[in-house]
Amino acid sequence: MEIGISTFLETTPDPSTGTAISHAERLRDAVEEMTLADQVGLDVYAIGEHHRPDYAASAPAVVLAAGAATTKRIRLSSAVTVLSSDDPVRVFQQFATLDGLSNGRAEIMAGRGSFIESFPLFGYSLEDYDELFNEKLELLLAIQRSEKVTWRGGHRPAIDNLGIYPRPVQDPLPVWIASGGNPESAVRAGMLGLPIVFAIIGGQPENFAPLVALYKQAAARAGHDPSKLSIATHSHGFVGETTEQAADLFFPSTQYAMSKLGRERGWPPYTRATFDAARSLRGALFVGDPEFVAEKIVLLRENLGVTRFFLHVPVGSMPHRDVMRAIELLGTKVAPLVRQEIARREGRA
Numbered sequence: 385m386e387i388g389i390s391t392f393l394e395t396t397p398d399p400s401t402g403t404a405i406s407h408a409e410r411l412r413d414a415v416e417e418m419t420l421a422d423q424v425g426l427d428v429y430a431i432g433e434h435h436r437p438d439y440a441a442s443a444p445a446v447v448l449a450a451g452a453a454t455t456k457r458i459r460l461s462s463a464v465t466v467l468s469s470d471d472p473v474r475v476f477q478q479f480a481t482l483d484g485l486s487n488g489r490a491e492i493m494a495g496r497g498s499f500i501e502s503f504p505l506f507g508y509s510l511e512d513y514d515e516l517f518n519e520k521l522e523l524l525l526a527i528q529r530s531e532k533v534t535w536r537g538g539h540r541p542a543i544d545n546l547g548i549y550p551r552p553v554q555d556p557l558p559v560w561i562a563s564g565g566n567p568e569s570a571v572r573a574g575m576l577g578l579p580i581v582f583a584i585i586g587g588q589p590e591n592f593a594p595l596v597a598l599y600k601q602a603a604a605r606a607g608h609d610p611s612k613l614s615i616a617t618h619s620h621g622f623v624g625e626t627t628e629q630a631a632d633l634f635f636p637s638t639q640y641a642m643s644k645l646g647r648e649r650g651w652p653p654y655t656r657a658t659f660d661a662a663r664s665l666r667g668a669l670f671v672g673d674p675e676f677v678a679e680k681i682v683l684l685r686e687n688l689g690v691t692r693f694f695l696h697v698p699v700g701s702m703p704h705r706d707v708m709r710a711i712e713l714l715g716t717k718v719a720p721l722v723r724q725e726i727a728r729r730e731g732r733a
């Protein structure tokens with residue numbers, strides 16, 4: 385069971401002061417987070433691409449490369465790369481370069497993107513949303529498989545037996561499919577035999593069980609062994625010394641960020657009651673003391689069969705010291721509890 389951190393490198397105003405840190409400071413904080421995550425035994429650190437003023441993560445591979453120089457074992461991933469509005473050749477080159485710098489620790493998490501700012505920025509139409517992703521994923525996987533590529537599509541110039549360099553240390557360079565809960569995404573990932581990541585930020589995680597079943601069924605039909613495929617989830621959360629302390633620290637910035645997104649997307653107001661309901665044992669918020677967060681991750685393993693869990697922290701801007709302490713507790717307290725309990729239950733079975 386792998387446990388790690390995901391982040392969008394938020395730069396929203398601190399609710400207590402009304403001021404926001406600079407993009408440059410948040411980027412430097414991310415390198416410190418990666419370094420600590422590596423030191424405390426976490427397995428992966430992932431950065432999601434965004435092109436907005438309230439996030440500093442428009443170039444995840446560059447930030448991850450900075451972290452590669454200060455870490456030794458932790459895996460470094462995007463979360464996600466918005467493949468639909470990017471060039472698969474450049475995506476592969478950037479992450480192959482990261483793979484070389486980190487000596488084989490890079491991963492690409494490819495998604496269509498729930499935020500759409502990159503489409504007009506890079507000259508793509510949202511009318512081609514699905515077609516762009518399908519075509520560019522096809523090209524990315526062709527590059528993953530072969531040094532020399534011949535390919536033709538409708539949204540990018542053709543490639544005629546050209547080499548793509550550098551080649552990564554890992555063969556193949558891992559490519560994950562990221563999904564917010566779309567059944568078509570689960571089926572696509574299964575048919576391709578690719579690992580999948582589900583973003584679970586609302587409702588009950590156990591409700592994703594039918595999507596996991598779809599994924600495994602599609603994999604089996606395509607001739608892949610479902611037992612060998614990795615399944616990850618990503619959920620908002622925070623680890624504190626006590627459950628109430630964790631909730632009180634995490635709520636203000638989360639409310640600010642979620643309310644801002646809610647106004648953009650037509651969601652209802654994000655209240656403390658909404659927050660408290662979501663941090664119940666079967667809710668989607670992984671907020672609490674180490675024992676409670678570990679219990680929720682073990683339950684997630686039982687219900688969905690996940691092999692990797694991402695704690696997305698923070699959601700809105702929080703003091704850097706609080707984020708670092710949450711990462712420390714996740715690595716030194718939560719992860720050992722989860723692994724011990726899984727070993728006990730599955731060893732006994």
